Amino acid sequence: MKSKDLAYVALFAAIVAVLGLVPPVPVPGIPVPITAQTLGVMLAGSVLGARRGGLALLTFLAVVAVGAPLLSGGRGGLAVFVGPSAGYLYSWPIAAFVIGLLTQLTWRRFNLAWALVANLIGGIAVIYAIGIPFTALFGDVSLTAAATGSLAFIPGDLVKAGAASVVAVAVRRAYPVIELPARRPAAAG
Template identity: 90%
Template sequence: MKSRDLAYVALFAAIVAVLGLLPPVNVPGLPVPITAQTLGVMLAGSVLGAKRGGLSLLVFLALVAAGAPLLSGGRGGLAVFAGPTAGYLYSWPIAAFVIGLLTQLFWKRFNLAWALVANMIGGIVVIYAIGIPFTALFGDVSLWASFTGSFTFIPGDLVKAVAASVVAVAVRRAYPVIELPSRRATAG
């Protein structure tokens, strides 16, 4: 990995941290707040691609595990990885990777629609698929309550997916960060 790649990884870990400065919105009946940090997850994957996007979230979570209060509401430390929000946190690197992978697959025809598909699949479906069961397990709520309670997050997550998609398309046009391997012709 080049030093430029490391700089991108650090930059997007920092973006997710800055989004954590926005206060969380508590959801009645669920121990999981609404935060702006999933916007950073979507941006990391759709701007950096699979490898660097996922890595940026692993760096961010390592800082949180080390005790840095980078999560919305000033939370950090190992305890957050065994609480109701743990599944959502675990899902972030996976979500960024999936978004990045889909972005790379759509790269030649990447536009707002493809970006939105990538962000909705990785940034909503993947995060919910991992986060909802963990909330039920560690949050003292039933799986059904965790599932139905997650509907509260959908409007905001759709807005974040649109915002991340608009930014990703603009970045691709102005300064494409994702580099796909070129196909080289092989000699005889």
């Protein structure tokens, strides 16, 4: 990785942290509050691409683990990596990677629709596919109960996916970061 890529990774990890300063919306009956932080997951993937986006979230989790209270609600330290909602944390680097991968695949014709596809699959499906089994395991509840419990977050996540897609398209127009290998002349013809 080039030094510039290291800078992208560190800066986006910091952006995810700053998004955590936006006050979370607690949902009664569910131990995970709705936060703006997954918006950062989506943005990292759809602005930086798979590798750098995934690493940015991995860096963010490392910074939280060394004790910086940067998780929304001022949480931090190693305690947040165990417990019912930890699976959602673990899913973030993978989600950013998947969003980045889908964004790179559609980069040449990237528009709001493709951005939405990437963010809905990577930013919602992947996160739930990892988070729900963890909740079932740690919270000692059935998969169905854990899945039902997480339904409350779907509206918020849809809003966030929409917001991230609009921002990703605008940033691509203003300052595209993802670089694809040069198109071969045969393919360009």
